[in-house]
Amino acid sequence: MTRVRLENVTKVYGSVVAVDHISFEVESGELFTLLGPSGCGKTTTLRIIAGFEVPEEGKVYFDDEEVTFLKPYLRNTAMVFQNYALWPHMTVYDNVAYGLRIRRRKLRLSEEDIRRKVRWALELVKLEGLENRYPLQLSGGQQQRVALARALVVEPRVLLLDEPLSNLDAKLRIEMREEIKRLQKKLGITTIYVTHDQIEAMSISDRIAVMNKGKLLQYGAPREVYFKPTNLFVADFLGRSNILYGEFLGWENEYALVRIPDLDADILGVSPHKDLPRKVAVVMRPEIMKITESRVPTDNYIIGKIDLVMFLGDRVEVRLSTGKTSLIVYLPNTMYPTIGQELKLVAPKDNVIVIPAVWE
Numbered sequence: 001m002t003r004v005r006l007e008n009v010t011k012v013y014g015s016v017v018a019v020d021h022i023s024f025e026v027e028s029g030e031l032f033t034l035l036g037p038s039g040c041g042k043t044t045t046l047r048i049i050a051g052f053e054v055p056e057e058g059k060v061y062f063d064d065e066e067v068t069f070l071k072p073y074l075r076n077t078a079m080v081f082q083n084y085a086l087w088p089h090m091t092v093y094d095n096v097a098y099g100l101r102i103r104r105r106k107l108r109l110s111e112e113d114i115r116r117k118v119r120w121a122l123e124l125v126k127l128e129g130l131e132n133r134y135p136l137q138l139s140g141g142q143q144q145r146v147a148l149a150r151a152l153v154v155e156p157r158v159l160l161l162d163e164p165l166s167n168l169d170a171k172l173r174i175e176m177r178e179e180i181k182r183l184q185k186k187l188g189i190t191t192i193y194v195t196h197d198q199i200e201a202m203s204i205s206d207r208i209a210v211m212n213k214g215k216l217l218q219y220g221a222p223r224e225v226y227f228k229p230t231n232l233f234v235a236d237f238l239g240r241s242n243i244l245y246g247e248f249l250g251w252e253n254e255y256a257l258v259r260i261p262d263l264d265a266d267i268l269g270v271s272p273h274k275d276l277p278r279k280v281a282v283v284m285r286p287e288i289m290k291i292t293e294s295r296v297p298t299d300n301y302i303i304g305k306i307d308l309v310m311f312l313g314d315r316v317e318v319r320l321s322t323g324k325t326s327l328i329v330y331l332p333n334t335m336y337p338t339i340g341q342e343l344k345l346v347a348p349k350d351n352v353i354v355i356p357a358v359w360e
C-alpha cells in the first residue's frame with residue numbers, strides 16, 4: 001500500500017497555469033477524488049502522478065520516495081481513462097493480459113500465471129465468460145469493466161481513474177460507482193479518482209479535493225467539505241446552496257451575526273474562519289430549513305410565499321419568495337405545497353455557514 005504526496009506542484013502550458021502550487025497527501029488505501037469544473041487541472045494532476053507529465057515546480061512522493069522524474073513504467077501505477085482506451089483488435093482476455101505480458105520477464109510469469117491473474121481480474125469486475133469477445137462486441141459498461149480489469153491485473157501501487165464513468169448512462173453510472181467503491185475497499189488500493197460530478201465524488205470518496213483554475217481550494221471528507229465549505233466556490237460547486245450576501249456585524253458567542261439586506265433581517269451562522277471581513281456570504285443548504293408553526297420570530301426566522309413547486313420524487317423543491325430574494329427549500333415528499341402558500345421557516349444557526357464574499 002502506498003501513500004501519495006504532492007508538494008507545491010505546478011504545471012504550466014505556455015501561458016496557461018494548468019496546476020498552480022498544489023499540495024496534498026493521499027493516505028495508503030484511500031479513495032481520494034479530485035473534483036472540479038472542466039479545465040481546472042484535474043487530469044494534469046493525475047498525469048503528473050502517473051509520470052506522463054513532469055511539473056515545472058514541486059515534488060511528487062510515493063511513500064518516502066521522490067518520483068517526480070521517475071519514468072511512468074517504473075512507478076507501477078495503472079490508469080483508467082474516460083474513453084476506455086482498449087485495443088479494438090484484441091480480445092477481452094488479451095486486453096487484460098497485455099500489461100502482464102509486457103512485464104512477463106521482469107515478474108517471471110508463466111502463461112499459466114497470466115491466465116490465473118486474468119481470470120482473477122475478470123472475476124473481480126464480473127466479466128467471466130466474455131474473454132473471447134472483442135471490445136466492439138461489448139456494451140459501454142462492459143468495456144469500462146475491461147479497462148478496470150486491465151488496470152487491476154497488474155496489482156498497481158496506485159490506481160488512477162480519469163472520469164471513468166462519464167461515457168455511461170445515468171443508471172449505469174450509479175451502478176458502476178458502487179462497484180468501484182466496493183472493489184476499491186476490498187482490494188485496499190490507493191486510488192485517485194477524477195470527476196467533475198459532485199454527487200459521484202461525494203458518494204465514492206474517502207476524501208475530496210475541490211479544484212478551480214489550477215488551484216486546490218479545499219480538501220476533506222465529503223461531509224466536511226459539504227457542511228463546512230471554506231469558500232464560496234466550494235459552497236456553490238458541491239451540492240446546492242442559497243447564497244446571500246451581507247455585512248458581518250460581529251460575533252455572538254461562537255456565532256457570526258450577519259445583516260442581510262435582501263432578507264431585511266439579521267442571520268446567525270457558524271464559520272470555518274476565525275476572522276471574517278465586513279463583506280460576507282451566508283450559505284444555507286435547501287435541506288436545512290425547517291418548517292415552524294411559531295409566529296414569534298426566533299433566530300433565523302424566515303417567512304415567505306411559495307412561487308414554484310417541483311416534485312422530485314424523494315423530496316419536493318419549492319422556491320420561496322422572501323424579502324427581495326428567492327430561496328430554494330426542500331420539503332418532505334409527503335407534503336403538498338401549493339403556489340401562493342405562506343411558509344414559516346427556521347434555518348438552524350449551526351447549519352448556516354458564513355464565509356468571506358469572495359469567489360476564489
Ligand SMILES: Nc1ncnc2c1ncn2[C@@H]1O[C@H](COP(=O)(O)OP(=O)(O)OP(=O)(O)O)[C@@H](O)[C@H]1O
Nearest residue numbers: 013016018036037038039040041042043044045196
Ligand atoms: N498538453 C496541453 N497543452 C496545452 N494546454 C493544456 C494541455 N493539457 C491541458 N492543458 C490546459 O491546462 C488546463 C487544465 O487542463 P486539464 O485537462 O488538467 O483540466 P481538467 O480539469 O482535467 O479538465 P477536463 O475535465 O475538461 O478534462 C486547461 O486550461 C487545458 O486547456
